[in-house]
Amino acid sequence: MENTWASGAVELLKHADSHIHLETAFDRRIAFISIDNSVETSIRTFLSLPKSKSGVSVKRKDLEGAENSFPRLLALLWQNAGSRLTGVDEADIEHYHRIRNKLYHDGTGLSVDEQYLRAYRQIAVLMLKNLFGVAMGDPRPAPTLERLIVLWNKIEEAFNARLKKEGIDRGHTFFWEDAMKSGVLASEDIKSLTELRMIRNKNVHSSTLDVNQISYAVDLAEKLLEKLTDD
Numbered sequence: 001m002e003n004t005w006a007s008g009a010v011e012l013l014k015h016a017d018s019h020i021h022l023e024t025a026f027d028r029r030i031a032f033i034s035i036d037n038s039v040e041t042s043i044r045t046f047l048s049l050p051k052s053k054s055g056v057s058v059k060r061k062d063l064e065g066a067e068n069s070f071p072r073l074l075a076l077l078w079q080n081a082g083s084r085l086t087g088v089d090e091a092d093i094e095h096y097h098r099i100r101n102k103l104y105h106d107g108t109g110l111s112v113d114e115q116y117l118r119a120y121r122q123i124a125v126l127m128l129k130n131l132f133g134v135a136m137g138d139p140r141p142a143p144t145l146e147r148l149i150v151l152w153n154k155i156e157e158a159f160n161a162r163l164k165k166e167g168i169d170r171g172h173t174f175f176w177e178d179a180m181k182s183g184v185l186a187s188e189d190i191k192s193l194t195e196l197r198m199i200r201n202k203n204v205h206s207s208t209l210d211v212n213q214i215s216y217a218v219d220l221a222e223k224l225l226e227k228l229t230d231d
Contacts, residue, residue, distance in 0.1 A: 005045060005053065006132035012038035013124055013136060020121065021142030025111035029103045032112045035120045036100035039093060040070065042127045043077050054131075056080040070097055084130045088123055096120045143218035145203055151221035152200050155193070158228035159184070185228075192224050 016034035019027040051057045058080055066072035071094055078090050096116065103110055121139070128134040141147050160170065166182040168175055179185045185193075199217040203209055 005049060006042065006128055006134045009038045009041040009045065009124075009128060009132075010134060010136070012041060013121070013128070016121065016124075017139035020117065020139050028112050028114070028117055029110065032096075032117050032120065033100055033104055035117070035124050036097055038124045039097075039120075039127060040073070042124070042131055043073050046081065046131045047073070047076060054081075070094070081131065085127065088126055088130075092119075093123060096123070140222075143215040145209060145214055148200055148214055148218050148221060149204070151218065151225060152196060155196070155221060155225050155228060158225060159193075162228060189224060189227060192220055196221055196224070 012034050016031040016038065019031040019034070022028075046054055047058050047063055058076065062076060066076045074090050074093060078085070082090075096119075099112065099116065103112060125136045128136055162184045163170055163175070163179060166178075166184055168178045168182065168184070172178070176185075176190060180187060180190070196217055199213055203214060
């Protein structure tokens with residue numbers, strides 16, 4: 001099935017992943033609520049699809065009757081597509097949804113056990129895979145300064161390896177031009193490298209960290225590393 005059908009649920013799970021590695025009770029609450037929203041969006045989207053896309057035919061009156069009730073939506077999904085969710089227990093989802101409601105309505109000061117958080121995320125991942133054919137895998141590591149330093153080191157190693165393979169001497173005055181001509185890097189990649197170096201150095205030597213800037217730099221570094229290691 002086309003991944004575009006699941007884009008809403010995927011984005012919600014990605015949002016959860018951006019908080020899941022962080023340590024505060026607030027971040028765990030936000031992650032859990034976003035996972036639950038992803039699960040509910042997966043259910044609603046799948047049940048609303050035409051039969052040509054989902055392979056099942058859900059009566060409009062049944063869907064409308066379950067519209068305002070999560071337990072009914074869940075029962076309707078299992079009635080029509082339970083065979084696709086082997087190993088996933090609808091009672092578990094309902095249990096986690098009740099936890100989500102408590103977190104959402106009673107919010108401040110409440111947290112959620114990390115084991116519940118990880119378990120519910122895995123259920124959301126399985127639903128995306130089995131209903132839409134979308135593979136999410138594990139959440140990305142948190143965008144910390146430590147991760148930025150690790151990524152920068154990997155970028156430097158990968159860059160040097162690519163230059164060596166092309167016979168380019170990094171100590172040469174025109175090595176950037178040679179790197180572009182040989183296809184090792186494009187001009188925008190060189191700009192990214194320069195920007196990454198500046199952000200890394202600034203935060204490593206600063207007494208305060210710019211969390212948003214580090215998050216941006218980690219994302220940029222991961223994309224650049226993927227380019228450099230793509231054979």
